[in-house]
Amino acid sequence: MKKILSLVLSLTMLLCAVPAFADVAADVEAGQSMTHDALVEKALAESGPFVVYGNTSRIETAAEAFGELYGIPYEPNNLKDQEIYEKLRYVNGNDAADMVMIQDGAQLTDAIDEGLVVNFVPASVQDALSESDQQPALVHQYINKLFIYNNLGDDVPAIRNVWELTAPEMKGNVIFKNPENEKVNMNFLVMCTKDEWADRLAEAYLDWKGEEIDLGGYANAGYKWVAEFLDNVTFGKSDTSIAEEVSQETAAGKIGLFVLSKLRSSSVLTDNLTVAEYDAVANGYAVEPFAGFMYPMYTMVNTRATRPYTAMLFIEYLMSQEGFQPWGKNIGAYSSNPSFAVNEGDLTIDVWKDVLVVEDADYILESFDVEDFILQHCQN
């Protein structure tokens, strides 16, 4: 009986044993000061496939080029943020990602606190990047979602002020992806209620209407704009489909708020679209108080990585001009490294930072009630 019991117990222990994770954080600490050659040496000494999670499709192209450069077998995975965080929490062993590229700074802050990921800043970029792009998480690039409208017909919604989107005649003409389905969209709306942006929205209202804003029951101008904007919005499935739909010949009078890089898609009729901010720059005016929003895309090392040094080498590669190429070759992606030139016809990241709402993870993390308020207006 005792023998059976001990057999059962040892079997149970075997079945339920949690694998011991390498001390990835210590490796990353050591890697911060390593030279490129030292990183390569350590990375090549690691075994097993190099697994990458990313919520950008171009991670595959980058991983392929990296894999070929160093002869490392790679497995890129293009997943949604939600799936990435879920997998980071539970997947271990060889299937676990070594490195992730991810958006939504608020959730990433939680993931760092939870110990799911650890930040690595390659020595090669420590001097080039601003402190805020290095800590608490390394920003690889910024992505912008802009007001882009259909330029056909007599009723072109060439907005100069975001309050125009709240006018009754715009109801049903504004298309946006449901903030419930993509957190960066939620983050943008939450940011509008922050004092800094609420004040600018109040000023913009004055410019638009010629009178002081009447807040009614709203806490500030940000809440009012978000509520009235959402009341006019129709939700699209994805940024790709929104870009395709707004560009149709039959979509005169429509305006969308979506990722600028979608204009590269072969299924989008780019000629029928005008980017509001491009028009503003060309004609010497400004879209008040913002022309869209921008959010960072971060690179992190998974604390369950089985190839931590390869992850660090890949991050170093991604931060190089060559590594940024899959994104940088088109408009709509901006390296955090200010020395990288932007595409011809596009604006620099400094210009975009001035005219777009950039997410602030700390404010978003403490604004649960704002999210509830937004959800309410996504429903009604």
Add this chain to the structure above:
Amino acid sequence: MDEARTQRIALNRIKGKTLAWFSKPANVILLVFLLLLAALTLYPLLSLLTETVTVHAGREARAAKQAVGDLTFYHFQRLFATQENEYSLIQFYEPFRNTLLVSLSASMIAILFGGTVAFLVMRTNLKYVKFVSAVFTFPYIMPSWTLALFWENFFKNVNIGLKTSNGIMAAVFGVYMPEWFVYGGFPIALVLGLHYAPYAFILIGTMLRNMDASLEEAAMILRTRRLRIIRCITLPVVRPAIMSTFLLVFASSMSAYSVPVFLGSPVRFYMLSTKMKSLIDSYPGQAYIIASVMILLGIVILLLNQRVTSSRKHFTTVTGKSRQISRIDLGRANYPLAILLVIVLLLVAVTPLLTFAMESVIIKAGDYTPGNMTLDFWIGTNLTERLDQGDSTGILLNPKVWNALGYSLGLAALSAFVAGTCGILVGYGVAKRRGSRLANVVNALSFFPYLMPSLAFGAIYLAMSSRIPWLRGFLLLALVGSVKYMPFSSRSGLNAMLQLSGEIEEAAVITGVPWWKRMLRVVFPIQKSSFLSGYLMPMVSCMRELSLFVLLVPTSNTILTTMLMQYSEKGWAQFGNAINLLIIIVVLLVNFIVNKLTGASIDKGVGG
């Protein structure tokens, strides 16, 4: 002395009883499956319930102002009783109402449509029966969201939804459908109803096919009117199948995610499944409560189902006696009915395939002129000219696609084999020990995975796998696939066994034929088609499954459906459409081969 003797006798009696109990294969089967299913379904369920009262890291812990891992009722209070910003109304009560309405309507549509067609095919002399029964299962083979996408692309117009473009109906025929027809609860229920109508067709069709016509003939001899025969004889016989269909369609519709997103989003129509998905990341506690509510709803229907089937008893339709089916002569109504049915099926089952084929060869969206067409997305070798990144060859020349196809097929085959075999055994055990507590428990447990929303089921198994190192990759996916789809097999196994008169196996028992031989030589051959459909249904479901596997696949290129989703997400609709078509073709091919080899097929369903 006497006392010791009495004790020995008592012991011997117990021993004898135990041996006798274990000598019956049905008992052993039930016991083994009780243990297995408890581990594979009860454990996930308990994990899920635990999650509803646990504080999770991140946003949830901060909002609840409690430590991670603490026991809490915060999630319940927040989801059910938060009036501020109408939170509970928006996150739970309205989606709950919508879910009930959609699932009920979808079930009714599936039963009415599938049941009527099954009746026409099995019991009348309807024309074009081969075409109808072959094509009827197409909507089920397609991932349901592709049907939703087709619906939108077909009926959308500039007056409704995004108001940006016209679908085929408006562009070609100038017909502008109203918004309620294209977006919201009605089309969601209709698309789900059409997608799951094959359940009704298969389950009800089987009953009708196997039904002994002598009952109806007796009524006819007594000059009973046709309608009365249907009402008093046919319907009661197929009632268990109707209830089973209701249960299956209700549970599936309730947890459908992509269809409500596609057809509900533009008009802000939300269901519990969409809310669960949006909450699972930041507020998992609330998401798991929603999953629990969905399971609870399923249990209510399951209990209703059991009540109906047990109170009416079952009808043995396959006996040792000869049987023949009397077909109703449709007379002059035959051709109009057949043509109408063919048109409807062409619209819902064939047109989507043609549009997938069309969309996979056009370069710019919306332009269907020959100049805008190419086969490059299928067989091209230098796609970098058309796409600025990623795959440079058409899908048929892409090794990633072939690998994923192989993996998907292997996964579907293994899951189907395990689910199908277990399903037959469970069906056998439950049928033989019908009415016993053990049989009832095993029966309920084997159906349980069906009631768990796929996404939550996948998430729970992902969490479980993190504690069991060897449970990963193909093994994990196959285990999840087998457990999740066993209900199909156990249902068809049970239905088949219930139809089988006991006297058939008894004849073999009397001549001393061992159990395994009776199963292989007697039971299986007679109900071969029913059992094989218990293999085919999990196979088809696995091939087109996404939500269940999305969190569990080692890489996003592992199986065809995750790859398909990838392409759609990236905006490479041509690849997405081509892969969708590939899945459907492969499933049809499998069905064709199985049909040629065994005579069974999906459309013949659980019918013999």
